[in-house]
Amino acid sequence: MPTRKRVQGFKGSRVQGLVQRPRRVLFLGDVCSEAGRKAVRHALPQLQEKTEPDFIIVNVENAAGGYGITPRLAEEILKSGVDCMTTGDHAFDRKEAWDCFVSQPKLLRPLNFPDPVPGKGQAVFEKNGFCIGVINLMGRAFMKPLDCPFQRVSQVVEQLRRKTPVVIVDFHAEATAEKQAMGWYLDGRVSAVLGTHTHVQTADERISPQGTAYISDVGMCGAFDSILGMSKDDSLRRILEMVPVRLHPATRDLRINAVLLEIDESSGRALSIERLNSVAEEEPTEPDEAGSTAGR
Ligand SMILES: [Fe+2]
Numbered sequence: 001m002p003t004r005k006r007v008q009g010f011k012g013s014r015v016q017g018l019v020q021r022p023r024r025v026l027f028l029g030d031v032c033s034e035a036g037r038k039a040v041r042h043a044l045p046q047l048q049e050k051t052e053p054d055f056i057i058v059n060v061e062n063a064a065g066g067y068g069i070t071p072r073l074a075e076e077i078l079k080s081g082v083d084c085m086t087t088g089d090h091a092f093d094r095k096e097a098w099d100c101f102v103s104q105p106k107l108l109r110p111l112n113f114p115d116p117v118p119g120k121g122q123a124v125f126e127k128n129g130f131c132i133g134v135i136n137l138m139g140r141a142f143m144k145p146l147d148c149p150f151q152r153v154s155q156v157v158e159q160l161r162r163k164t165p166v167v168i169v170d171f172h173a174e175a176t177a178e179k180q181a182m183g184w185y186l187d188g189r190v191s192a193v194l195g196t197h198t199h200v201q202t203a204d205e206r207i208s209p210q211g212t213a214y215i216s217d218v219g220m221c222g223a224f225d226s227i228l229g230m231s232k233d234d235s236l237r238r239i240l241e242m243v244p245v246r247l248h249p250a251t252r253d254l255r256i257n258a259v260l261l262e263i264d265e266s267s268g269r270a271l272s273i274e275r276l277n278s279v280a281e282e283e284p285t286e287p288d289e290a291g292s293t294a295g296r
């Protein structure tokens with residue numbers, strides 16, 4: 001059974017005496033390995049039935065054995081009803097996916113990679129009359145020294161808002177302070193700033209007075225009997241013995257961490273943000289691919 005907690009903000013705009021039905025955006029945290037993909041396959045249909053989202057965004061940076069994404073897996077995830085896939089520091093772990101960042105319009109990489117890097121960090125989508133902008137960004141604290149995410153997002157946010165007031169930002173970052181800073185930096189300029197990367201869902205969701213939904217981290221879709229989705233034994237050995245042990249994906253206790261946003265379409269203001277945590281599958285999953293020695 002999914003557990004849910006909802007935070008409400010602004011009440012919504014009135015058009016000809018009627019309250020418009022808010023648009024609903026479902027955002028799933030980092031999908032980690034075959035366990036995460038299986039969790040999505042099993043739990044997403046139920047979640048869709050319960051929440052009736054207009055648009056679904058999923059972070060897929062760990063979908064391939066915990067490290068990156070492949071063209072085949074991108075197709076598989078899209079077939080489950082996903083509308084946009086975001087990534088992060090593992091975006092380019094799989095060389096075979098590099099072309100996919102150019103050819104697949106629904107796959108984003110962090111905007112603040114240097115310009116020659118393939119792919120794009122923002123896009124506007126239209127689905128059933130709903131126009132939504134998505135920006136994928138990466139933090140720099142304790143991460144790769146990419147271009148400044150604050151400067152880069154400032155350059156594109158107004159560009160996107162000329163097309164639609166509804167803009168969602170996936171801020172893939174390690175440090176909570178940097179995530180909170182981005183939340184306040186974009187306050188009132190976007191509909192939501194949603195943190196990803198740490199794989200642990202935080203309980204700090206809120207709607208700012210300016211109408212921006214925020215959570216420090218949405219969490220993970222994957223095996224929760226693990227350390228951040230990877231084998232406990234491998235991870236412990238790496239930490240205790242300080243050796244570069246290869247991490248393998250964990251396989252048990254499959255869950256989905258997500259948030260559901262309700263957004264006033266005419267203003268772009270977030271009306272509510274709700275944390276979702278669904279148990280997807282109790283049976284063990286076979287590990288798909290070997291991991292690597294890199295971080296999450
Ligand atoms: Fe991740």
Ligand SMILES: [Fe+2]
Pocket residue numbers: 061088089090172196197198296
């Ligand atoms: Fe990450």
